[in-house]
Amino acid sequence: MPKQKSKKQNRYLPFAVGFKIPSEQEKRKAIGSSPMIPALDPQSFKGFGFFPPIPRPTSIDDWLAQYVEEGQSYSDYQRQCPWLSKRKLKYMPQQFVSKGKTILEKYPDGKIYLLPVGDFSGENCVKFKSLRDFAQIYLGLPVVELPGIALEEENHKIFWTENPEDRPTHGARSSSRKRKFEINSRYHPGTNRIQLKMDETLLRLRSLIPTDALCMVGLTMYDLYGDDTDLFVAGMAAGNHRVAMFSFNRYDPALSFSIEKWYDITCDSTISASERRKLILQRSCKLLVHEIGHLLGIDHCIYYDCCMNGSGHLSEDFRQPMHLCPVDLHKLQTLVGFDIVERYQKLAGFYKEHKMEEELKWVTRRIEFITDQTKS
Numbered sequence: 031m032p033k034q035k036s037k038k039q040n041r042y043l044p045f046a047v048g049f050k051i052p053s054e055q056e057k058r059k060a061i062g063s064s065p066m067i068p069a070l071d072p073q074s075f076k077g078f079g080f081f082p083p084i085p086r087p088t089s090i091d092d093w094l095a096q097y098v099e100e101g102q103s104y105s106d107y108q109r110q111c112p113w114l115s116k117r118k119l120k121y122m123p124q125q126f127v128s129k130g131k132t133i134l135e136k137y138p139d140g141k142i143y144l145l146p147v148g149d150f151s152g153e154n155c156v157k158f159k160s161l162r163d164f165a166q167i168y169l170g171l172p173v174v175e176l177p178g179i180a181l182e183e184e185n186h187k188i189f190w191t192e193n194p195e196d197r198p199t200h201g202a203r204s205s206s207r208k209r210k211f212e213i214n215s216r217y218h219p220g221t222n223r224i225q226l227k228m229d230e231t232l233l234r235l236r237s238l239i240p241t242d243a244l245c246m247v248g249l250t251m252y253d254l255y256g257d258d259t260d261l262f263v264a265g266m267a268a269g270n271h272r273v274a275m276f277s278f279n280r281y282d283p284a285l286s287f288s289i290e291k292w293y294d295i296t297c298d299s300t301i302s303a304s305e306r307r308k309l310i311l312q313r314s315c316k317l318l319v320h321e322i323g324h325l326l327g328i329d330h331c332i333y334y335d336c337c338m339n340g341s342g343h344l345s346e347d348f349r350q351p352m353h354l355c356p357v358d359l360h361k362l363q364t365l366v367g368f369d370i371v372e373r374y375q376k377l378a379g380f381y382k383e384h385k386m387e388e389e390l391k392w393v394t395r396r397i398e399f400i401t402d403q404t405k406s
């Protein structure tokens with residue numbers, strides 16, 4: 031995990047053998063735009079620089095230097111997305127209307143749940159309410175924060191503590207007693223750091239998914255790992271893909287991480303507190319909507335510089351934009367049925383409130399551009 035890209039690494043590296051960079055024509059086809067939605071017409075935004083092409087790899091660890099992604103066009107999505115199917119998804123106990131067009135017409139009670147796992151009260155922790163607000167605006171779907179799961183540390187071990195009274199939407203329970211389990215973790219005595227193993231945590235999450243959930247995302251400030259050989263993992267989704275767990279631990283710009291040892295973390299105190307909080311929020315928001323995008327059936331993007339691009343390491347992740355390219359915006363718009371400009375306006379409000387200048391500038395230009403287009 032290279033911490034920061036140095037200048038001399040800016041030379042381009044080849045894509046993974048077999049990867050084919052989409053031509054302009056293929057991109058246009060992938061958008062599947064119709065004259066009904068001028069905001070998605072690639073002819074109209076040509077030359078405005080809203081959607082640069084997907085960057086070529088500059089590091090051997092970059093996603094497209096390692097993986098041959100085929101890309102998922104708009105029409106692929108229409109065909110493949112389980113949420114757009116006329117058949118109800120497996121294991122969904124909630125009401126289903128097969129003739130519905132959008133996800134909420136099909137699943138009228140559907141919600142996306144966020145579950146805090148462990149403490150989020152620290153000064154440099156992301157604020158849950160901001161995350162929730164952002165996801166709701168970005169996705170255009172109801173996003174609900176669940177009462178958190180407490181993680182208790184005792185003798186360098188971690189205990190998962192569930193209070194059944196906190197989970198009224200989950201249905202019947204055999205016992206109302208508070209439950210406490212040790213979960214797999216690893217501890218490093220020299221640095222006093224602890225990391226959670228994903229396996230069991232994901233199983234626990236699956237047992238907690240509310241009946242009206244479209245999907246549920248567990249979020250934590252703890253560092254995570256999958257296999258013993260992992261340095262860390264950002265997170266993963268479980269089995270039927272309706273449950274996932276992610277960590278914000280590595281998103282703090284004041285921390286730098288060793289590329290060899292998971293517990294080797296140093297703190298740089300020169301970054302200002304406000305800049306630190308802003309970057310943590312920005313990075314966390316981006317991770318969250320990227321991952322929920324996957325849960326909603328959107329694959330990695332190979333068409334443009336886009337929030338749905340895959341990332342092989344942290345600095346690649348950090349340089350990716352917050353916005354969706356026209357291919358993926360069209361997918362989300364079809365799934366949810368929002369008005370594109372209205373969504374951009376709400377995003378502008380969020381970016382303004384949280385002083386996310388770069389995102390605000392982009393979205394403001396987009397709004398102006400689309401409004402001008404529709405006038406002429």
Ligand SMILES: [Zn+2]
Pocket residue numbers: 320324330339340341
């Ligand atoms: Zn991804």
Ligand SMILES: [Zn+2]
Pocket residue numbers: 331332333334335336337338339354355356357358
């Ligand atoms: Zn995209």
